[in-house]
Amino acid sequence: MVKVMAEDAFESIVAAHHGEIRRYLLRTTGRATEADDLSQETFLRAFRAFRGLPPDANVRAWLFAIATNLMRNHFRAQSRRRRAYAAVAVEPRGPDGRPEAQAESSEARARLEGLIEGLPLKQRLAFTMRKMHGLEYEAIGQSLRCSVDSARANVFQALRKIRRGLDDLAPVAMEPER
């Protein structure tokens, strides 16, 4: 009986968090296929580890941590591959990640997205978790395996860099379109 209840609980976790975790992965990888694969892997891992999770655990933070870890491994593997390709001078050109989004966004938004993409990975992830998903710094620290202060410092560094990247835009032009 106990296990039946636990499995139902996992179903409700999928229902509650799959969309958001996939969105997080979509934002950070920029590709739907990668977001699909990594979100699937996140939940399969979560399913296996679910039984060991303390009842009072922050499930959302836990899922973000699994997803972040998988994604960082994914990026590491990808950059290894890229180096390998570069060595034989064959630069792989994947499909553009977000043609649709870019077409419909203003220039300022496109620049903002470009700046976020150009951030060092840790800052980019901290920024995305905080600013796009509203995660607590404690959860971000767990995901990035760093202290709360360091998580916060990473978000602030990201903000500074983005802000400097938009230096030439007048404050008015930076106002969001309504």
Next chain:
Amino acid sequence: MSDLDRTCREIEPDLVALGAGEAGGAETERVERHVARCAPCRDELTRYRALDGMVGTLREGRLAGEDPTLARAELEARLADLRSRVVHFGVYPSALGPILIARSELGVARVRYLEGGARSLAAQVREALGEDAVEDEEAVEGLHRELVEYLEGRRAQLDWTLDLRGARSGFQRRVLEATARVPYGAVMSYAGIARAIGRPEAVRPVAQALRHNPVPIVVPCHRIIGSDGALVGYAGKKLGLKERLLAIEGVRTEAGPGDPRVNRNRMYALQAGETEYCLPTCGSLSRQQLAGLTLFGSRRRAEAVGLAPCTSCRPDLHPLPEQG
């Protein structure tokens, strides 16, 4: 550096926090006091606030490829598959030593004799089931109760649904199914099973398949013996267990020069395809190899599966001496 410059530097983190909507009361007040008299920082704060607005728009905006429906459906399918493979298990003491029983959503997936003593039970369980198995005695408690009754000779049947997805091949599955049809209190030879599945030449592969029986006792590989009546092998080197399981069912074995053996001259016999059981001396059996026979330890066991006594050798009138 002027005082104002120094203040600008010191206040910068609070200014960023305020611009990003993360400043507390004290920070807010400090920054506001400062920007009231510092134009560059006022401009800076405006820019951070504008940036925060843009970030908000980005957050609320749609993402290309955002629809998770397909990914979700695929995930659900994978999870359902994973769930059906998760096994719950219990480990119990028994007259035959510690026994592991494991079941999945579909049925009993594993029965295994564990070794008491040297190696830890947990390690043996992991070896048998992998890492993902869940210890849950409640889930297999009913099975355990029936197994105990069976081992005490109070139950002749384990009507368990089996999950044989772990079978190594279709061949092994057919061997296991044929073995499961050998009745309680009876024995048959490996060659007999090979014939039963239509592969009379595959005697050794049958023995191999049974050697890796994932559900011993339930699929009664202990009822399968060599063509000369010798018990041959069981669960590695546990011939003693095979002997005991047969004894529980009323099949007596005799110590031989080699392995203990079943003496066909002290067993009732059924020829494949017949509905009557015979005395071992029945004329119809004289040249019959063990491969073509099922042997019963008692008339009661033969008749329990609906067999009638042979009308020529009349085992009902001249029963064999009772087996002890």
